[in-house]
Amino acid sequence: MVRFVDVAHMREWVASTGVPSIIRGMSQYMEDDFRRWDEFDKSPRVASHSNVGVIELMPTSDGVQYGFKYVNGHPGNPAAGLQTVTAFGVLADVASGYPIMWSEMTILTALRTATTSAMAARLLARSDSTTMALIGTGTQAEFQSLAFRELVGISSLRIWDTDPAAMEKFERNAAALGLEVYRASSAHDAVTGADIITTCTADKQLATVLTEDMIVDGVHVNAIGGDCPGKTELDAQILHRADIFIEFDEQTRIEGEIQQLDADHPATELWQVLCGDAPGRVRADQITVFDSVGFAIEDFTALRYVDDAVKGTRFCTEVDLIADPADPKDLFSLVSDSTLAVEPVHSAGGASAVIR
Amino acid sequence: MVRFVDVAHMREWVASTGVPSIIRGMSQYMEDDFRRWDEFDKSPRVASHSNVGVIELMPTSDGVQYGFKYVNGHPGNPAAGLQTVTAFGVLADVASGYPIMWSEMTILTALRTATTSAMAARLLARSDSTTMALIGTGTQAEFQSLAFRELVGISSLRIWDTDPAAMEKFERNAAALGLEVYRASSAHDAVTGADIITTCTADKQLATVLTEDMIVDGVHVNAIGGDCPGKTELDAQILHRADIFIEFDEQTRIEGEIQQLDADHPATELWQVLCGDAPGRVRADQITVFDSVGFAIEDFTALRYVDDAVKGTRFCTEVDLIADPADPKDLFSLVSDSTLAVEPVHSAGGASAVIR
Numbered sequence: 001m002v003r004f005v006d007v008a009h010m011r012e013w014v015a016s017t018g019v020p021s022i023i024r025g026m027s028q029y030m031e032d033d034f035r036r037w038d039e040f041d042k043s044p045r046v047a048s049h050s051n052v053g054v055i056e057l058m059p060t061s062d063g064v065q066y067g068f069k070y071v072n073g074h075p076g077n078p079a080a081g082l083q084t085v086t087a088f089g090v091l092a093d094v095a096s097g098y099p100i101m102w103s104e105m106t107i108l109t110a111l112r113t114a115t116t117s118a119m120a121a122r123l124l125a126r127s128d129s130t131t132m133a134l135i136g137t138g139t140q141a142e143f144q145s146l147a148f149r150e151l152v153g154i155s156s157l158r159i160w161d162t163d164p165a166a167m168e169k170f171e172r173n174a175a176a177l178g179l180e181v182y183r184a185s186s187a188h189d190a191v192t193g194a195d196i197i198t199t200c201t202a203d204k205q206l207a208t209v210l211t212e213d214m215i216v217d218g219v220h221v222n223a224i225g226g227d228c229p230g231k232t233e234l235d236a237q238i239l240h241r242a243d244i245f246i247e248f249d250e251q252t253r254i255e256g257e258i259q260q261l262d263a264d265h266p267a268t269e270l271w272q273v274l275c276g277d278a279p280g281r282v283r284a285d286q287i288t289v290f291d292s293v294g295f296a297i298e299d300f301t302a303l304r305y306v307d308d309a310v311k312g313t314r315f316c317t318e319v320d321l322i323a324d325p326a327d328p329k330d331l332f333s334l335v336s337d338s339t340l341a342v343e344p345v346h347s348a349g350g351a352s353a354v355i356r
Numbered sequence: 357m358v359r360f361v362d363v364a365h366m367r368e369w370v371a372s373t374g375v376p377s378i379i380r381g382m383s384q385y386m387e388d389d390f391r392r393w394d395e396f397d398k399s400p401r402v403a404s405h406s407n408v409g410v411i412e413l414m415p416t417s418d419g420v421q422y423g424f425k426y427v428n429g430h431p432g433n434p435a436a437g438l439q440t441v442t443a444f445g446v447l448a449d450v451a452s453g454y455p456i457m458w459s460e461m462t463i464l465t466a467l468r469t470a471t472t473s474a475m476a477a478r479l480l481a482r483s484d485s486t487t488m489a490l491i492g493t494g495t496q497a498e499f500q501s502l503a504f505r506e507l508v509g510i511s512s513l514r515i516w517d518t519d520p521a522a523m524e525k526f527e528r529n530a531a532a533l534g535l536e537v538y539r540a541s542s543a544h545d546a547v548t549g550a551d552i553i554t555t556c557t558a559d560k561q562l563a564t565v566l567t568e569d570m571i572v573d574g575v576h577v578n579a580i581g582g583d584c585p586g587k588t589e590l591d592a593q594i595l596h597r598a599d600i601f602i603e604f605d606e607q608t609r610i611e612g613e614i615q616q617l618d619a620d621h622p623a624t625e626l627w628q629v630l631c632g633d634a635p636g637r638v639r640a641d642q643i644t645v646f647d648s649v650g651f652a653i654e655d656f657t658a659l660r661y662v663d664d665a666v667k668g669t670r671f672c673t674e675v676d677l678i679a680d681p682a683d684p685k686d687l688f689s690l691v692s693d694s695t696l697a698v699e700p701v702h703s704a705g706g707a708s709a710v711i712r
Contacts, residue, residue, distance in 0.1 A: 006676040007690075014691040041404050048397050048417045050450050055422050057413050061404045066411050068426070070446065072453025078684040082452055086678050090426065094406050096438055097428025106679035110687055142688035166685050173688050319675075320362040322442050323462035328434040329522050331466055332498035332529050334363075335370040 001318040005103040005310055013306075013315040014107060019143065020150040025309075026115045027151055030301045034119075037271040039063060040297055044251035047228075052076055054228060060296035066092040067300035069105055073228065075202045084139065084202050085109060091303040098322060101307045105299065110140055112302035113294060114147035116247075117222050121152045121196060123273045123280040124245055124288040125220035129195035130155050135187050135209050136200035136225060137161040137170035144198055144222075145179055152196070158182045160190035188214055199233045201225040212237035217285040226257050227293040234289070236260040242287040245270050245280070247295040256291040267291070357674040361459040361666055369662075369671040370463060375499065376506040381665070382471045383507055386657045390475075393627040395419060396653055400607035403584075408432055410584060416652035422448040423656040425461055429584065431558045440495065440558050441465060447659040454678060457663045461655065466496060468658035469650060470503035472603075473578045477508045477552060479629050479636040480601055480644040481576035485551035486511050491543050491565050492556035492581060493517040493526035500554055500578075501535055508552070514538045516546035544570055555589045557581040568593035573641040582613050583649040590645070592616040598643040601626050601636070603651040612647040623647070 005013070014022060033040075045058040053074030060067060071087035078084060087105035092098060121129070132154045134141055138161070148154035157179055161167045167183055174181045184190035191197050191214045199209045202225060209225070212235045221242065226232040234257045244267040246252040253259065258267055270290070272278035281288055310316040325333050361369070370378060389396075401414040409430030416423060427443035434440060443461035448454060477485070488510045490497055494517070504510035513535055517523045523539055530537045540546035547553050547570045555565045558581060565581070568591050577598065582588040590613045600623040602608040609615065614623055626646070628634035637644055666672040681689050 004675075007679045008676050010679070011690050019691060043402065046399070046402055046413065046415060048415060048422055048450075050417075050419065052451060053453050055415075055417070055448060055450070055453050057402065057415055057424060059402060059404060059411075059413055061406075061411070063406065066404055068413060070424070070448075070455070072448070074453045077452060080452070081684055082454065083678070083680060083684050083687070086454060086680075088455070088677055092411060092426075092428070094404075094411070095408060096433060096436070097409050097411050097430045098438065098442060099426070099444070104677055104679060107687065107691060138685040139687040142692075163685075169683060169686050173686070173692065176692065319360075320364050321444055321460055322439070323363045323366070323460060324439060324442075327525060328437055328439050329494040329519075330525050330529070331439070331463065331495040334367050335375060335463060336498075336529065336532065 002099050002321040003101040003307065003311060003316045004319040005101070005306060005316045007104045007107070009315050009317065010104050010107050013310055019111070019146045022111055023115050023118065023147045023150050026111060026302060026305045027119050029305045030115055030119055030298065031274060033297055033301045034271040034274045036062070042248060042297070044248070044254065045296060058296035058299055060300050061094055062300070064094055065304065066094050067303045069296065069299040071105070071109065089299055089303050091307055101303065102319065102321070103303060103306055105302070108302050108306060109299070110143040112298050113140060113224060114143035116292060116298050117144060117198065117224060117290065118147035118151035120245065120270055120290040120292065121148065121220055121222060123270070124290055125152060125196050126218055126281065126284055129153065129220070131158065131194050132196040132198060133158045133160070133190040133194035134198050134200070135160050135190060136202070137166045138200065138202065140200045140224065141170050142173050142177070144200065145174065146177065148196070149179070154196065156180045156182070158184050158190045158194055160184045160187045194219065196220045196222060198222040199225050201233060207233055208235050209233040210238060211235045212241070215241065215287060217287060219287055221287070221289045222292065223257055223289060224292045227255050229254055229259065232257050232260060239289060242289040244268070244289050244291055245273065246291050247293065251295060252291060252293050255293040257289070258291055358455050358677040359457040359663065359667060359672045360675040361457070361662060361672045363460045363463070365671050365673065366460050366463050369666055375467070375502045378467055379471050379474065379503045379506050382467060382658060382661045383475050385661045386471055386475055386654065387630060389653055389657045390627040390630045392418070398604060398653070400604070400610065401652060414652035414655055416656050417450055418656070420450055421660065422450050423659045425652065425655040427461070427465065445655055445659050447663055457659065458675065458677070459659060459662055461658070464658050464662060465655070466499040468654050469496060469580060470499035472648060472654050473500060473554065473580060473646065474503035474507035476601065476626055476646040476648065477504065477576060477578060479626070480646055481508060481552050482574055482637065482640055485509065485576070487514065487550050488552040488554060489514045489516070489546040489550035490554050490556070491516050491546060492558070493522045494556065494558065496556045496580065497526050498529050498533070500556065501530065502533065504552070505535070510552065512536045512538070514540050514546045514550055516540045516543045550575065552576045552578060554578040555581050557589060563589055564591050565589040566594060567591045568597070571597065571643060573643060575643055577645045578648065579613055579645060580648045583611055585610050585615065588613050588616060595645060598645040600624070600645050600647055601629065602647050603649065607651060608647060608649050611649040613645070614647055
C-alpha cells in the first residue's frame with residue numbers, strides 16, 4: 001500500500017497545522033537539502049508544451065529516495081474557472097523502486113514556492129527589510145506574504161494586480177491574517193519604498209512587469225512568475241544592474257529571466273550561498289534578483305516534509321497501487337485467480353463496446 | 357475528481373474481461389497510435405539509475421491527451437519477494453493540464469508489452485509461424501504466450517529459464533490456459549524448431565541469452581529483456597545477420613540490443629512498417645529482430661484503452677486530486693476555511709515532532 005494525501009487531507013493538515021508553522025518546518029528541510037546539493041541526481045524538468053500551456057515532470061533523487069512532480073501551467077485556465085497550476089507528486093524508495101507516498105501538490109506547490117522565495121530572501125534581501133511589494137495577487141500571494149512575514153520579518157505589503165478582483169480577494173484574506181496591506185494604484189506605486197519586490201504573474205509570454213526605472217539601489221527582487229521559455233517578467237536592464245541568483249543553472253538558462261541574457265552571464269546557484277561557497281548580499285546598496293523558476297529538489301523537499309508529517313496520522317490514507325503477488329514472478333496469478341471471476345460487464349468488454 | 361484504477365479494480369477488469377480480449381482490443385488502439393506516429397511529442401524516457409535498479413518516467417502527448425508512466429526496474433527485487441517491475445501512470449487533458457485518470461500499470465505494462473510484441477510479430481514473423489521459444493518464464497511469460505496465441509497464431513511453446521521454479525510456475529498457469537508447452541533442457545533445446553524466439557530475462561547487465569549458433573534462417577526474434585544502457589540479451593553477431601526493427605531510434609540506440617552496434621547501423625522504426633513506409637519481412641529465410649525496449653506511446657495507448665474501457669463502470673473509482681477553489685485565484689481559501697479548523701494533531705505539528 002502507498003500513502004495517499006488527497007486534497008481533502010492536505011487541506012485538513014494545512015488548516016490544522018497552520019501555514020506559518022509548515023513554512024518554518026519546510027524551510028529547515030529545504031536548507032538541509034540545498035546544503036547537500038551534490039547528493040542529488042539533477043536534470044532540467046521535462047516539458048510538453050502546447051499552444052495554451054505546458055505539462056511538466058520534475059524528477060530528482062538523493063540516492064535514498066526518488067521524487068517527482070507532475071505540474072501544469074495554463075495561464076488561460078482561470079478564465080474557465082480552473083487553476084493555472086495544478087500538481088501532484090510521488091515519493092519512492094530508490095532501493096526497491098516502489099512508490100512510498102502519493103500527494104496532491106497544488107496546495108503543496110504554493111507552500112514550497114513561498115518557502116523557497118523566503119529562504120532565498122533571508123540570504124539576499126537587506127536584513128532590515130520590512131516592506132514588500134507584491135505584483136500579482138493570485139494563487140501565490142497569501143502564501144508568499146505569510147512566508148515573508150514568518151521567515152524574513154516583512155510587516156507591510158504594497159500590492160498591485162491588473163485584475164481588481166484579485167486584489168480584493170487578497171485584501172479580504174490578508175485582513176483575516178492580520179497583514180498590513182496598501183493597495184497601490186499601479187505597479188510603479190506598489191514598488192515605491194519597498195525593500196523587496198515579489199513578481200508573481202502568469203502570462204505565458206515575454207512581459208515586462210518591472211521596468212528599469214522602478215528599481216532602486218538596495219532592493220531585492222523575488223521574480224517567480226517567469227518560468228518557461230518565452231515567459232519573463234523583468235526588463236533585461238534590471239538584470240544588468242543586479243547580482244543574479246538562481247536554482248539550477250541548466251534549467252534557469254532556458255526558463256528564467258536570464259534567458260534574455262548571454263549564456264555566460266554570471267548567475268550564482270543559491271545552494272552555493274547557503275553553503276558559504278559564494279557570497280549572497282555583500283552591500284546594502286546592491287540590487288539582488290532571485291530568478292526563480294522552481295526546481296525538482298524543492299518538490300522533493302516538500303514531499304519529504306509532508307510524508308514525515310502525515311505518516312501515521314489521520315491526514316493520509318492508503319491506496320492499492322502496487323500489484324504484488326505472493327510469488328513475484330507470478331504476476332499472472334493476479335488476473336487469473338478464479339476468486340476474481342465476476343459477471344461480465346458489457347461496457348468493459350473491449351474497445352468496440354465503448355464510445356470513444 | 358480524477359478516475360482511479362487501483363490494483364484491485366485492474367485485477368477485476370482484467371479477470372472479468374479476459375486477457376485475450378484485452379490484448380485484441382488494445383492492439384487495435386496501438387496500431388491506430390503507431391499509424392499516427394507524427395502526431396506525438398516524443399522523447400527518450402527520463403531514467404534515474406542506482407546500483408540496484410532504475411526508476412523511469414515515460415511521457416508523451418498527441419496534442420489532445422498527455423500520458424506518462426512511472427516504472428522501476430530492479431532485477432534483485434524477486435529475491436526479496438518484490439516485483440522486478442512496478443508501474444503506474446496518468447492520462448491528462450492537454451487543453452487544461454488537468455489529470456483525467458490515474459491507473460496502476462504493473463499489470464497494464466505486462467499487457468501492453470505483450471500486445472506490442474505480438475503486433476510486431478504480425479508484421480515481422482513468417483505468417484506460417486506456429487511454434488515459439490520462450491527464454492525467461494517470469495512475469496511476462498503468460499501475457500506473451502496469450503498475445504502470440506491470440507494475434508499471431510502460436511499454438512506451441514518451448515520454454516527455458518535458469519530458475520526451475522519459474523518454469524514450474526509457467527507450466528501450472530499454461531495448463532489452466534490450455535497452452536501446449538514443451539519444457540526444454542537448455543536455451544539451445546528451447547529454440548530448436550521455433551519459428552519465433554522471445555527473450556524476456558531481467559539481468560541488469562550485458563548477457564548473452566542467445567548465441568549466434570542458435571539462430572536459423574527465417575526465425576523472428578522478439579527481444580524484450582534488454583532495455584537499459586548496459587543491459588542486453590543477444591550476441592551481437594545475431595544482429596549483424598538480421599534485419600532490425602525498433603520502436604524509437606533515439607531511445608533504442610542507448611537502451612536496446614543495438615547499443616552493441618555502430619550508431620549508424622540500419623534499424624527500422626516499427627511504425628514505418630505499419631504505415632507501409634518501410635518493408636517488414638520480405639523473404640521467408642530472412643532473420644528479423646524486434647529490438648524492443650518499451651516506448652511511451654505504448655503506455656499512452658494502454659492508458660487510453662483502459663480509460664475508455666472502465667469509465668462509467670464499476671472497474672474504477674475516483675480520487676480527489678485537484679485542488680479547485682470556487683475562485684481559481686483563491687487557492688488560499690482552501691486552507692484557511694474555518695470549517696476546516698479541527699483539533700491540533702501533535703505528530704503533524706511540524707518536523708520537530710516527527711521521527712525522521
